[in-house]
Amino acid sequence: MTDYAGIAQSLAARAQAAAEILRAAPTAQKDAFLRRLADALEAHQSQILARNRLDMGAGRDRGLTAALLDRLELDEARIAGIAQQVRDVARLPDPVGALTPWQKQSSGIEVARMRVPLGVVLMVYESRPNVTVDTAALCLKAGNAVILRGGKEAFQTNQALSDLVRQALRDEGLPDDGAVFVDDTARDLLYRLLEQSGRIDLAIPRGGTSLIEAVDAHAKVPVLQHYQGICHVYVHQAADLDMAERITINAKVQRPGVCNAAEGLIVDEAVARAFLPRVVAELISRGVEVRGCDKTAALADGVVPAGPADFDTEFLDLTLAVKVVAGLDEALAFIAQHGSGHTESIITTDEDAAARFVRTVDASCVLHNASTRFNDGGALGLGAELGISTTKLHAYGPMGLEELCTRKFVVRGTGQTRGDVP
Amino acid sequence: MTDYAGIAQSLAARAQAAAEILRAAPTAQKDAFLRRLADALEAHQSQILARNRLDMGAGRDRGLTAALLDRLELDEARIAGIAQQVRDVARLPDPVGALTPWQKQSSGIEVARMRVPLGVVLMVYESRPNVTVDTAALCLKAGNAVILRGGKEAFQTNQALSDLVRQALRDEGLPDDGAVFVDDTARDLLYRLLEQSGRIDLAIPRGGTSLIEAVDAHAKVPVLQHYQGICHVYVHQAADLDMAERITINAKVQRPGVCNAAEGLIVDEAVARAFLPRVVAELISRGVEVRGCDKTAALADGVVPAGPADFDTEFLDLTLAVKVVAGLDEALAFIAQHGSGHTESIITTDEDAAARFVRTVDASCVLHNASTRFNDGGALGLGAELGISTTKLHAYGPMGLEELCTRKFVVRGTGQTRGDVP
Numbered sequence: 001m002t003d004y005a006g007i008a009q010s011l012a013a014r015a016q017a018a019a020e021i022l023r024a025a026p027t028a029q030k031d032a033f034l035r036r037l038a039d040a041l042e043a044h045q046s047q048i049l050a051r052n053r054l055d056m057g058a059g060r061d062r063g064l065t066a067a068l069l070d071r072l073e074l075d076e077a078r079i080a081g082i083a084q085q086v087r088d089v090a091r092l093p094d095p096v097g098a099l100t101p102w103q104k105q106s107s108g109i110e111v112a113r114m115r116v117p118l119g120v121v122l123m124v125y126e127s128r129p130n131v132t133v134d135t136a137a138l139c140l141k142a143g144n145a146v147i148l149r150g151g152k153e154a155f156q157t158n159q160a161l162s163d164l165v166r167q168a169l170r171d172e173g174l175p176d177d178g179a180v181f182v183d184d185t186a187r188d189l190l191y192r193l194l195e196q197s198g199r200i201d202l203a204i205p206r207g208g209t210s211l212i213e214a215v216d217a218h219a220k221v222p223v224l225q226h227y228q229g230i231c232h233v234y235v236h237q238a239a240d241l242d243m244a245e246r247i248t249i250n251a252k253v254q255r256p257g258v259c260n261a262a263e264g265l266i267v268d269e270a271v272a273r274a275f276l277p278r279v280v281a282e283l284i285s286r287g288v289e290v291r292g293c294d295k296t297a298a299l300a301d302g303v304v305p306a307g308p309a310d311f312d313t314e315f316l317d318l319t320l321a322v323k324v325v326a327g328l329d330e331a332l333a334f335i336a337q338h339g340s341g342h343t344e345s346i347i348t349t350d351e352d353a354a355a356r357f358v359r360t361v362d363a364s365c366v367l368h369n370a371s372t373r374f375n376d377g378g379a380l381g382l383g384a385e386l387g388i389s390t391t392k393l394h395a396y397g398p399m400g401l402e403e404l405c406t407r408k409f410v411v412r413g414t415g416q417t418r419g420d421v422p
Numbered sequence: 423m424t425d426y427a428g429i430a431q432s433l434a435a436r437a438q439a440a441a442e443i444l445r446a447a448p449t450a451q452k453d454a455f456l457r458r459l460a461d462a463l464e465a466h467q468s469q470i471l472a473r474n475r476l477d478m479g480a481g482r483d484r485g486l487t488a489a490l491l492d493r494l495e496l497d498e499a500r501i502a503g504i505a506q507q508v509r510d511v512a513r514l515p516d517p518v519g520a521l522t523p524w525q526k527q528s529s530g531i532e533v534a535r536m537r538v539p540l541g542v543v544l545m546v547y548e549s550r551p552n553v554t555v556d557t558a559a560l561c562l563k564a565g566n567a568v569i570l571r572g573g574k575e576a577f578q579t580n581q582a583l584s585d586l587v588r589q590a591l592r593d594e595g596l597p598d599d600g601a602v603f604v605d606d607t608a609r610d611l612l613y614r615l616l617e618q619s620g621r622i623d624l625a626i627p628r629g630g631t632s633l634i635e636a637v638d639a640h641a642k643v644p645v646l647q648h649y650q651g652i653c654h655v656y657v658h659q660a661a662d663l664d665m666a667e668r669i670t671i672n673a674k675v676q677r678p679g680v681c682n683a684a685e686g687l688i689v690d691e692a693v694a695r696a697f698l699p700r701v702v703a704e705l706i707s708r709g710v711e712v713r714g715c716d717k718t719a720a721l722a723d724g725v726v727p728a729g730p731a732d733f734d735t736e737f738l739d740l741t742l743a744v745k746v747v748a749g750l751d752e753a754l755a756f757i758a759q760h761g762s763g764h765t766e767s768i769i770t771t772d773e774d775a776a777a778r779f780v781r782t783v784d785a786s787c788v789l790h791n792a793s794t795r796f797n798d799g800g801a802l803g804l805g806a807e808l809g810i811s812t813t814k815l816h817a818y819g820p821m822g823l824e825e826l827c828t829r830k831f832v833v834r835g836t837g838q839t840r841g842d843v844p
Contacts, residue, residue: 020758020784023782023784024778024781046776097781103803107799107801109789109792109801111803112547114694114781116784118814118815119784119814126446140562192728201814202814202815222636222814222815224441224815240837243837246837246839246843247839249843249844250839250840250841250844251839253844254839254840254841254842254843254844255841272720277779283549286844290711322757356446356832358444359446359519360446360537362445362538362541362830363830364830364831365830365833366830366831366832366833367531367835368832368834368835369832369835369836369837369838369839370531370835370838370839371835371839372836373841374529374531374835374838376830379527379531379840380527380831380833381525381527391644392540392541392623392624392828393623393644393646393815393816393828394815395622395832396828396829397830397831406814406818407818408785408786408787408790408818408819409785409786409788409797409802409819409820410780410787410788411787411788411789411792411796412776412789412790412792413789413790413793414533414792415668415669415792416673416791416792416796417672417673417676418676418792418793418794418795418796418801419676419677420672420676421668421671421672421676422671422672422675422676422708
């Protein structure tokens with residue numbers, strides 16, 4: 001029987017030893033590693049594609065869906081894109097070592113907070129091989145070691161990519177165990193890894209709900225989750241209806257399969273008669289199935305009556321649930337009940353209503369007069385992200401380099417003691 | 423059989439409904455509640471003391487230790503101290519709603535982060551009844567609802583105190599379920615509470631290691647831990663030895679039973695002959711048992727040879743483990759191996775050595791020329807704290823009002839969509 005507990009401990013200990021060195025690695029050395037990695041990805045393109053073809057062949061033999069095979073497949077353009085992202089991360093400011101202003105206390109000590117790496121991050125992901133490189137780049141730039149545990153569908157590709165990451169680390173004089181590749185995708189090994197408290201500081205599952213729930217159920221280490229996005233556009237009675245229509249269509253149709261796409265539209269009764277017929281017609285003309293409450297169905301043509309589950313579903317598809325409300329209070333209550341804490345947008349020209357909505361709504365990103373699609377790291381100015389956390393602890397929303405760090409207190413004194421010297 | 427799952431869900435749902443209101447409660451109303459609570463604690467002193475006597479009597483009957491009874495006991499001075507702390511919290515700035523500067527993105531949207539309450543905090547604690555009031559005050563000031571689950575030893579006192587918290591909330595027009603008292607201390611109910619993901623945002627255990635481990639083992643909600651403090655004073659070869667002696671004695675002797683007291687002393691070989699004989703003599707004269715490595719024992723009188731476990735033990739007592747090292751590198755490696763990530767201090771006049779120590783050491787608080795005893799919320803300028811987190815996620819070190827909040831992204835636009843409007 002395989003000693004998964006022993007293997008997990010050994011993998012985590014290797015990453016931990018590397019993290020001790022990476023914690024203090026100079027910015028220039030980390031950035032040189034990233035540029036070298038980007039070059040290596042392009043230089044070794046044919047080897048990566050050969051390994052990727054092995055995964056694709058095995059995937060076809062196992063009958064993977066076309067959507068899964070598409071996520072899995074690499075080509076020259078995708079590799080160039082991955083390399084470009086690594087170069088972008090190299091250009092971002094180093095989050096490590098940043099200090100808040102020193103504050104002198106009555107005791108005479110001066111106190112600040114310094115941003116420092118978390119330590120060891122365990123990434124658990126599925127079939128997208130780009131995650132191997134993207135997360136390694138972000139974790140290492142932030143001074144962390146990363147343990148990469150991808151899905152078995154992408155095993156050959158992930159291994160080829162992580163070999164390049166480890167070689168680039170070695171070539172820049174950094175410990176290659178800054179990226180530890182888990183070369184056995186057995187669930188039991190994953191579960192033993194999730195128990196390595198004291199060696200692993202954070203686990204991040206990226207994938208479907210069943211993966212997240214499995215990680216959560218077995219984790220003894222802290223976990224940041226990226227659960228579903230049931231996001232709404234709320235058209236307030238003082239909305240610019242042309243703007244509301246553009247934003248609704250963008251939020252629903254531009255990329256319906258992503259977490260920050262709108263799944264619900266909420267409309268104030270006062271503008272429902274003016275707004276719903278036109279927006280529903282435009283949505284239907286773009287292939288959207290509109291499932292509406294009774295009032296919606298009475299006002300617009302082509303509306304399917306909404307069932308009880310429709311207001312609590314992440315469709316990830318061209319389906320939109322529409323609800324007419326009496327006003328801001330009912331809209332806030334509706335979002336509190338049905339939203340998933342991901343992304344919520346109000347469309348209004350009334351600044352007081354907007355301020356109340358923005359302050360009150362409990363979601364990782366709350367927008368006024370902008371599309372829900374803006375809730376991602378690039379669009380919000382983080383530079384790059386490693387997923388959108390719906391956990392409120394530590395990071396709420398897109399996780400960038402700063403969120404891959406923690407802050408410690410630093411104190412400088414001139415010999416101060418607390419109270420007397422007994 | 424008691425339906426603990428149903429009770430837990432109902433308690434958590436009550437707190438969650440209150441949290442929806444508290445999230446948006448004005449600062450003035452929260453502060454008025456706190457001042458009213460402080461007054462009520464003093465006005466109802468005799469009732470509180472009567473209930474406390476019931477706990478004390480039951481505790482004596484059950485044979486609680488003198489130390490436990492001391493933690494449990496209230497008197498007029500302690501109640502006045504608790505009321506004073508509540509007034510201090512009322513005077514602290516409201517952390518909720520604080521905005522980072524707006525940053526305009528290339529899309530035209532402006533992005534900031536707003537500090538917002540976590541939601542519902544579950545406090546799990548033991549025999550100190552002051553925790554009931556302290557944590558309710560901090561959680562409520564930060565706009566959260568709190569579920570109070572104290573130990574059975576303090577049940578009567580905790581209930582009396584939480585009744586006053588709930589009455590003060592009602593009197594100020596705030597929902598009394600902002601403080602939900604768990605009136606059944608069965609472990610099974612605690613475990614079911616710890617499973618209320620989606621209703622409870624954070625659990626904080628305050629107490630001994632066995633309580634923390636039990637909470638950790640059963641929690642499906644995020645947990646912030648306050649584990650042990652194995653803290654060191656490191657006397658570098660360029661230390662001012664008078665300062666080093668004062669700080670060593672203060673860190674070990676002033677209050678040996680607390681987590682930020684020093685458990686270890688590390689001394690550079692170059693100054694060991696000059697420093698150890700004097701500091702060991704001073705420590706021994708204050709009743710400290712000095713357990714030293716071979717070199718320590720060779721240089722100073724009265725040293726007990728350190729056993730293998732001594733460098734990994736939180737003594738919480740007048741015992742100190744002493745290790746002589748070759749220099750900074752060995753000191754850093756020793757701390758990485760034996761420290762618990764709590765508090766570490768270097769004593770030196772060499773700014774380069776201090777900078778390297780402060781940057782490299784992985785602990786929630788790293789000090790230069792100051793006593794380890796400064797690692798608490800009051801001394802570091804947070805105003806008040808709810809424990810010292812040794813978890814790196816979210817809060818690392820003392821948890822004040824800011825750490826009882828999270829940050830959401832807020833966006834203001836003028837109709838921006840992401841990419842095109844399809």
